[in-house]
Amino acid sequence: MAQTLYDKLWSSHVVHTEEDGTALLYIDRHLVHEVTSPQAFEGLRLANRKPWRVDSIVATADHNVPTDRAEQGIADPTSRAQVETLDANIRAFGALAYFPFRDKRQGIVHVIGPENGATLPGMTVVCGDSHTSTHGAFGCLAHGIGTSEVEHVMATQCLLQKKSKSMLIRVEGELGKGVSAKDIALHFIGVIGTAGGTGYAIEFGGSAIRGLSMEGRMTLCNMAIEGGARAGMVAVDDTTIDYLRGRPFSPRGDQWDRAVEYWRTLKSDEGAQFDRVVDIDARRILPQVTWGTSPEMVTDVRGQVPAPEDFADPVKREGVARALQYMGLTPRTPIDQIRIDKVFIGSCTNSRIEDLRAAARVVEGRRVADNVKLALVVPGSGLVKAQAEAEGLDKVFKAAGFEWREPGCSMCLAMNADRLEPGERCASTSNRNFEGRQGAGGRTHLVSPQMAAAAAIAGRFADVREIV
């Protein structure tokens, strides 16, 4: 029978299935960061256990690290304790690789895995982090898990899971100028809603997806979780294989050839059946901007802030009214009239080299607007930072008035020193715009790196297609 990519990844990792469908899945790669691992390691210690397969673990510190004056250490005691606890745990239990605070390969967990070739096609990948779906871009089955599951995986190398339904999001056609993977992501969430993917594993397919780089595919899979899905994935093709060649943990020699042969089977078979198919025309996607407190509250830069009465469902109507109040927005305001206070280019969604290049192209030779108090560029990893500096992108950003920072989660969430003050409005390349996400009372608008750069220059949202 024709199988989906999800079927193939699932069946090649099932160790045992219970009558009710609950399965034990074997886990190949376990990514670890400082926030969700302390209790797991403590649990192992209390039970006198060791990790089952130390060489499945790749760890880094990301959420709590400061992005400036890193040489002065971590000022906040809670953040410092979390990062030091991870150091101690990895020292005690071991790992295939550990990129600690201030290491040149340190970075956001979802950036360092792929760039080091620690995320490979056909793997099951887990991490105590919801955006683990990112790794599905490589034809992996990648799940975010909770802290108790982190301990379970460490102890047994297995995870208890029920198989999800399958959804194909098929994006056909060519993307317009200035439109990126981030816009596809925000657009599809606008189409299916943040609950639309609940109970599903999503495969992204179609010519527009085939045309994306690995970095674009990661941006898209990163946000599958914001569409409610358990996982997001893209089939393996030449783009995947070319990206992985020569990475530190990629196979070499004969093993590379054998791996590539297997990887090429990691796609849905002709005629495979999905439980739901959503068709999207790439040509109709314009640069997106969220206006509310959920990623589904999104429109394009030519649009306007909606009014609660535009929504028939009373629950939705109330949600929209509340969101507009929190966001300090008036119905019918054109999106490109919304002025901003801060700009954040970073996060596991959009902090890779291509994101920084795309933003720098918009910024080059221009100045950040006077009303923008802070414009941050935070590379996703030390390697991304070094690459960007080798290309002179740091100079482009700094000359325009941006701050160029050290890698970390930074202003994606208010767990470190980078945050919004109450009432501040931010154009952000991250993935969540919930109330208080970037700091209590902060107002987040999700956009692509190009659109964040355009907003920084204009001091309000602006159509990047008119700038470049």
Ligand SMILES: CC(C)[C@H](C(=O)O)[C@@H](O)C(=O)O
């Ligand atoms: C801190 C961590 C557990 C959390 C997650 O799981 O996603 C964070 O990365 C986030 O983006 O909100």
Ligand code: SF4
């Ligand atoms: S960058 Fe943001 S979304 Fe990604 S792992 Fe860090 S906090 Fe979570």
